[in-house]
Amino acid sequence: MTDDVFAPWNDPGQSPLIRYANVTKKFGEFTAIDNVSIDIFPGEFFALLGPSGCGKTTLMRMLAGFETPTSGIISLGGQDMGNVPPNKRPVNMMFQSYALFPHMNVWDNIAFGLRRDGLPKDQVAARVEEMLRLVQLQKFAKRKPDAISGGQRQRVALARSLAKAPKVLLLDEPLGALDKKLRQETQFELVDIQEKTGTTFMIVTHDQEEAMTVSTRIAVMDEGIIKQIDTPASLYEAPNSRYVADFIGDVNLIEGDWRGDTLHWAEGQTPLAVQSDAPVGKAWLALRPEKIAISKDQAKADNAIPGQVIDIAYLGNLSTYVVEIPGGQKIRAQATNARRLSRRDITWNDTVWLSWTSTAGLVLSE
Amino acid sequence: MKMSRFNVVSLTLGFAFLYLPILILITYSFNESRLVTVWGGFSTKWYGVLFQDERFLGAAWVTFYVAFISASIATVLGTMAAYVLVRGAKFRGRTLFSGMIYAPLVMPEVITGLSLLLLFISIGLDRGGFTIILAHATFSMCYVSVVVSSRLVSFDRSLEEAALDLGATGWQAFRLVTLPIIAPAVAAGWLLGFTLSLDDLVIASFVSGPGATTLPMRIFSEVRLGVSPKINALSAILIGMVALGVIVASLTTKRAAQRP
Numbered sequence: 001m002t003d004d005v006f007a008p009w010n011d012p013g014q015s016p017l018i019r020y021a022n023v024t025k026k027f028g029e030f031t032a033i034d035n036v037s038i039d040i041f042p043g044e045f046f047a048l049l050g051p052s053g054c055g056k057t058t059l060m061r062m063l064a065g066f067e068t069p070t071s072g073i074i075s076l077g078g079q080d081m082g083n084v085p086p087n088k089r090p091v092n093m094m095f096q097s098y099a100l101f102p103h104m105n106v107w108d109n110i111a112f113g114l115r116r117d118g119l120p121k122d123q124v125a126a127r128v129e130e131m132l133r134l135v136q137l138q139k140f141a142k143r144k145p146d147a148i149s150g151g152q153r154q155r156v157a158l159a160r161s162l163a164k165a166p167k168v169l170l171l172d173e174p175l176g177a178l179d180k181k182l183r184q185e186t187q188f189e190l191v192d193i194q195e196k197t198g199t200t201f202m203i204v205t206h207d208q209e210e211a212m213t214v215s216t217r218i219a220v221m222d223e224g225i226i227k228q229i230d231t232p233a234s235l236y237e238a239p240n241s242r243y244v245a246d247f248i249g250d251v252n253l254i255e256g257d258w259r260g261d262t263l264h265w266a267e268g269q270t271p272l273a274v275q276s277d278a279p280v281g282k283a284w285l286a287l288r289p290e291k292i293a294i295s296k297d298q299a300k301a302d303n304a305i306p307g308q309v310i311d312i313a314y315l316g317n318l319s320t321y322v323v324e325i326p327g328g329q330k331i332r333a334q335a336t337n338a339r340r341l342s343r344r345d346i347t348w349n350d351t352v353w354l355s356w357t358s359t360a361g362l363v364l365s366e
Numbered sequence: 367m368k369m370s371r372f373n374v375v376s377l378t379l380g381f382a383f384l385y386l387p388i389l390i391l392i393t394y395s396f397n398e399s400r401l402v403t404v405w406g407g408f409s410t411k412w413y414g415v416l417f418q419d420e421r422f423l424g425a426a427w428v429t430f431y432v433a434f435i436s437a438s439i440a441t442v443l444g445t446m447a448a449y450v451l452v453r454g455a456k457f458r459g460r461t462l463f464s465g466m467i468y469a470p471l472v473m474p475e476v477i478t479g480l481s482l483l484l485l486f487i488s489i490g491l492d493r494g495g496f497t498i499i500l501a502h503a504t505f506s507m508c509y510v511s512v513v514v515s516s517r518l519v520s521f522d523r524s525l526e527e528a529a530l531d532l533g534a535t536g537w538q539a540f541r542l543v544t545l546p547i548i549a550p551a552v553a554a555g556w557l558l559g560f561t562l563s564l565d566d567l568v569i570a571s572f573v574s575g576p577g578a579t580t581l582p583m584r585i586f587s588e589v590r591l592g593v594s595p596k597i598n599a600l601s602a603i604l605i606g607m608v609a610l611g612v613i614v615a616s617l618t619t620k621r622a623a624q625r626p
């Protein structure tokens with residue numbers, strides 16, 4: 001790894017800005033967050049990713065100070081936040097509902113936090129103007145929140161939470177209310193603003209594509225626990241569990257008995273060769289669809305299984321073939337459409353061969 | 367949809383039942399004749415007579431300041447109670463407290479009046495305008511807290527959290543964010559308290575002392591000596607004020623409900 005790659009989490013000399021140390025949060029008997037530890041470094045765009053109800057918002061609200069951990073410590077820049085009230089934390093939050101003050105115009109919404117700090121009038125004005133420029137809303141400064149569009153409201157909320165130049169900006173599903181096209185545009189804007197301001201961002205999302213697009217690292221959550229924390233590429237290429245492999249992108253999982261060099265997956269079928277140092281025993285081979293080649297004739301490869309095409313999804317540049325292999329499992333294989341449709345020779349019900357190398361897949365025992 | 371004959375008739379009967387007496391009263395307040403039940407032509411002279419009457423003017427003044435001050439006290443206390451009961455941390459017996467704050471709404475007025483009277487006597491408070499204010503503030507407060515808490519229940523909590531998050535203290539968050547947003551409900555509560563106080567005869571009679579007579583008390587004592595057209599005029603004025611208060615209160619509540 002070269003020096004100019006941003007990867008402070010690999011550098012033992014760096015100290016984290018945010019540290020969750022063995023944090024547990026219970027609501028009555030229900031454990032919403034179960035012994036979570038995370039280190040987040042300055043300048044990161046850190047994503048909490050998981051299905052609805054897995055505890056992402058709760059984790060974030062504890063950092064903002066709206067919930068108190070049942071046990072464990074949350075520290076910011078080395079300081080324990082335990083007894084610091086929300087209005088004294090150098091953290092600002094952009095709420096899922098935006099929480100814009102309906103009785104104030106855009107300008108006053110953005111100025112709200114600056115005024116609480118008792119900043120002189122001209123400094124407040126200068127900072128608000130700067131924020132309005134950053135989110136390109138100068139023309140809407142005098143409008144009330146109910147007189148602007150959803151996308152504009154989202155930008156006001158962003159500007160308001162950035163105005164005080166917090167050390168950490170928390171974003172709870174910031175793009176959830178936007179339509180798909182606007183969401184994609186805004187994702188790039190967010191990254192841009194994050195780089196411009198140098199603020200550490202922590203974003204909550206249940207959209208894996210969004211997390212992959214914007215973040216430096218992602219924590220994948222499931223029912224209050226962290227399954228894996230890694231860069232988007234590592235999560236995709238080296239998931240540590242079926243849960244993560246399935247949550248991040250599309251994956252085929254073939255169950256079998258792992259013997260250290262081959263996976264015995266079906267009676268009477270050639271075992272699958274995989275290079276892996278996973279412990280022997282029951283395991284799953286995780287194969288991404290694009291790592292599987294599909295052909296009419298048996299290919300010379302480390303692994304090849306015959307099957308029958310039962311479905312083809314044409315996606316323009318790509319086609320996904322659904323192939324039923326011996327034993328009845330359906331495997332998805334993806335091929336780029338380098339040739340015109342009329343020239344392609346694989347169609348429904350054809351018998352085909354799926355092949356892949358011994359390094360294409362991963363053996364997961366969990 | 368066209369209303370059926372039955373609906374028209376029952377609606378007319380219902381409204382007639384409700385408003386005919388009031389209409390008659392208002393009509394007769396413009397009666398030229400001295401006799402209450404004989405129409406002698408249109409005149410506003412009884413209103414003139416009324417405004418010359420010192421005792422009427424005194425009672426009007428007492429009624430007004432009692433209503434104004436008691437509604438204001440009730441608004442502050444009722445809003446505070448509503449805020450704590452809706453927002454405050456869950457404490458033991460919160461449900462009991464919420465229930466108890468509504469109890470005076472269903473308590474017979476005679477009992478409220480009597481118990482307040484006993485209280486004032488036992489602490490040796492001189493009865494007069496001040497005790498009426500206290501008594502009215504007590505029961506108006508329940509109404510205010512009902513109106514304000516129904517607004518607070520639908521209030522987006524994250525607005526307050528956003529204010530705190532941006533560095534506001536709890537009090538600033540309330541004053542700068544919560545209060546302006548619930549203001550229409552608070553105003554409606556105040557108007558309701560004001561109207562209830564204008565209206566009240568029973569409790570005021572119990573707790574008032576010499577020199578503090580409200581308009582309803584004045585009317586009641588004069589009617590015992592016979593109904594005069596002057597009383598009709600006075601009642602008409604009171605009806606007008608109460609109606610105005612109720613209309614404004616319901617309009618502000620409606621506006622409050624439409625706000626996000």
Ligand SMILES: Nc1ncnc2c1ncn2[C@@H]1O[C@H](COP(=O)(O)OP(=O)(O)O)[C@@H](O)[C@H]1O
Pocket residue numbers: 027032050051052053054055056057058059
């Ligand atoms: N104040 C609360 N009281 C009780 N349960 C709560 C509270 N807040 C969240 N929860 C529960 O904790 C779990 C996690 O919630 P949340 O953090 O909002 O999930 P996410 O943001 O991932 O959708 C959910 O099951 C939710 O019902």
Ligand SMILES: [Mg+2]
Pocket residue numbers: 056057204
């Ligand atoms: Mg959430």
